[in-house]
Amino acid sequence: MLFNSYIFIFIFLPIALIGWFGLNSLGQYKLASLFLSAMSLWFYAYFNVRYLAIILCSIGLNFLLSFLLTKIPAASQNATETATDKASLPLPGKIGLLAGLILNLGILFYFKYYDFFIENINLAFHADFNLKHILLPLGISFFTFQQMSYIIDRALGRCRHYDFVNYLAFVTFFPQLIAGPIVLHSEIIPQFEDPARRRFDSASFARGIYLFVLGLAKKVLLADTFGLMANFGFAQTFSLDAVSTVFVILAYSFELYFDFSGYSDMAIGLGRMFHVELPINFDSPYRSCSIKEFWQRWHITLSRFFITYVYIPLGGSRRGRARMLFNTFIVFLLSGLWHGAAWTYVAWGAMQGLLVMLDSLGIVGIRGREEKRPSRFHIPAPLGWVITFTLFNLSLFFFRSSSMLAAGQLFKNLLSLRFNGKLFEIAAQLDIPEIYVLRQALELAAPNMVHYLYLFVMLALFVLAFYLIFHKNAYERATHNELTSKRCWCICILLVWCIISLSQVSTFLYFNF
Numbered sequence: 001m002l003f004n005s006y007i008f009i010f011i012f013l014p015i016a017l018i019g020w021f022g023l024n025s026l027g028q029y030k031l032a033s034l035f036l037s038a039m040s041l042w043f044y045a046y047f048n049v050r051y052l053a054i055i056l057c058s059i060g061l062n063f064l065l066s067f068l069l070t071k072i073p074a075a076s077q078n079a080t081e082t083a084t085d086k087a088s089l090p091l092p093g094k095i096g097l098l099a100g101l102i103l104n105l106g107i108l109f110y111f112k113y114y115d116f117f118i119e120n121i122n123l124a125f126h127a128d129f130n131l132k133h134i135l136l137p138l139g140i141s142f143f144t145f146q147q148m149s150y151i152i153d154r155a156l157g158r159c160r161h162y163d164f165v166n167y168l169a170f171v172t173f174f175p176q177l178i179a180g181p182i183v184l185h186s187e188i189i190p191q192f193e194d195p196a197r198r199r200f201d202s203a204s205f206a207r208g209i210y211l212f213v214l215g216l217a218k219k220v221l222l223a224d225t226f227g228l229m230a231n232f233g234f235a236q237t238f239s240l241d242a243v244s245t246v247f248v249i250l251a252y253s254f255e256l257y258f259d260f261s262g263y264s265d266m267a268i269g270l271g272r273m274f275h276v277e278l279p280i281n282f283d284s285p286y287r288s289c290s291i292k293e294f295w296q297r298w299h300i301t302l303s304r305f306f307i308t309y310v311y312i313p314l315g316g317s318r319r320g321r322a323r324m325l326f327n328t329f330i331v332f333l334l335s336g337l338w339h340g341a342a343w344t345y346v347a348w349g350a351m352q353g354l355l356v357m358l359d360s361l362g363i364v365g366i367r368g369r370e371e372k373r374p375s376r377f378h379i380p381a382p383l384g385w386v387i388t389f390t391l392f393n394l395s396l397f398f399f400r401s402s403s404m405l406a407a408g409q410l411f412k413n414l415l416s417l418r419f420n421g422k423l424f425e426i427a428a429q430l431d432i433p434e435i436y437v438l439r440q441a442l443e444l445a446a447p448n449m450v451h452y453l454y455l456f457v458m459l460a461l462f463v464l465a466f467y468l469i470f471h472k473n474a475y476e477r478a479t480h481n482e483l484t485s486k487r488c489w490c491i492c493i494l495l496v497w498c499i500i501s502l503s504q505v506s507t508f509l510y511f512n513f
Helices: 005-026 029-045 049-069 091-125 140-155 166-174 183-194 202-235 240-275 291-297 300-311 321-339 343-360 381-400 403-416 423-429 435-446 447-469 473-480 485-504
Strands: 364-367 375-379
Touching: 005 029, 005 183, 005 240, 005 485, 029 049, 029 166, 049 091, 049 140, 049 166, 049 291, 049 403, 049 485, 140 166, 140 183, 140 300, 166 473, 202 447, 202 485, 240 364, 240 381, 240 423, 240 447, 240 473, 291 300, 291 381, 300 321, 321 343, 343 403, 343 435, 375 381, 381 403, 381 473, 423 447, 435 447
Parallel strands: 364 375
Antiparallel strands: none
């Protein structure tokens, strides 16, 4: 089920809210959690009912392993006690930790990477192993990482064993189930255990609606519109010129940002409607003036996972600069692979890793930003922004392309410095309902000017996008702005506009990951 769908907005969400607060008001806390979990599983199964068996097996096996870890002293400590590390774990604890990693990574490998692995084995050794063509279960990367973090913390004695009802609600809570944010048990389960969080809060509910509508607008009105140009452009990779390549990659860059950050905003907004706080996942990353700053703002919860459960266990920055740079590269390589089973994602992750490594060396500093150590060269912040934004967009050649060959072609297009008029075809994809009347009038008065209308709309859309990324983001507006009557009316108008536009409904990009 999609957030941006009629069935979700008009049927699912009202039922879920009424049932949740209704049961909680009667003091039926466990029943309310079970109801919320059942609704969340309906939300998940709406895409494909066969997915239910996978997620329920994953939940059941992880919960069983957590229960078995209660028999190990190190894993039975309270979360407030000093966490043990892997080296000090007793043998049963190490076995439990290993079992948790094998279980979750094994599930993820089978469903997401098996065919990719076999394809490369066949290519490298001229073998002929059969591919399984496994259908990727929705959101498997998200709920697997979520449970893996819990099992690791359990094995290391950083948290206690929770009861099944709250654990089930933690994993399946529908706002973050499909595409994040990747939440931690310490963030969500204590909220489910707090009776005060189960009472309806009008202020939290109003802020939640505000944020949900802003996120919905980012998805429906902006991301999907930019997607019209991006999808057409990437389908024409080998016929693009330099100018059209620039606009196509910018269109995809904004589509990706408004799509994923819009989903995250909607998820956080929905959480607030249920009086549950979810962590922020995007903090205006396109304002960043360095690559390191960018990754402190983009997909924050994924970065947090890799820092906590990969970078630090590998030694972090404690073993010298060379080891720190190596650990950084490994994290980004794994991050690229997390996004998809393809060499294009690996190349994207490797490129990001190299850029962050260079940034970590401190050769270039950003003037106006505090540096922990002196840099050899200093550049002004605006130039740092241009470099950062440009490099990230170049990396998206790998991220979006269907193959390394196609990604290489985009770089060739960019370096060709030629113009063949393809830009007008890309702009013509913006034949959106909002300009229907204007287009009809122009076709009657001056039909030869219609393609310039599309070009004007495209440029206006990009100007709007750049304006939005340098001003308050949706989270900042929903959290800090006073909910005046004027803003409420604007939100109502925006919601109606989005609902009218739902006839062009599309899935979220990160559903593929």
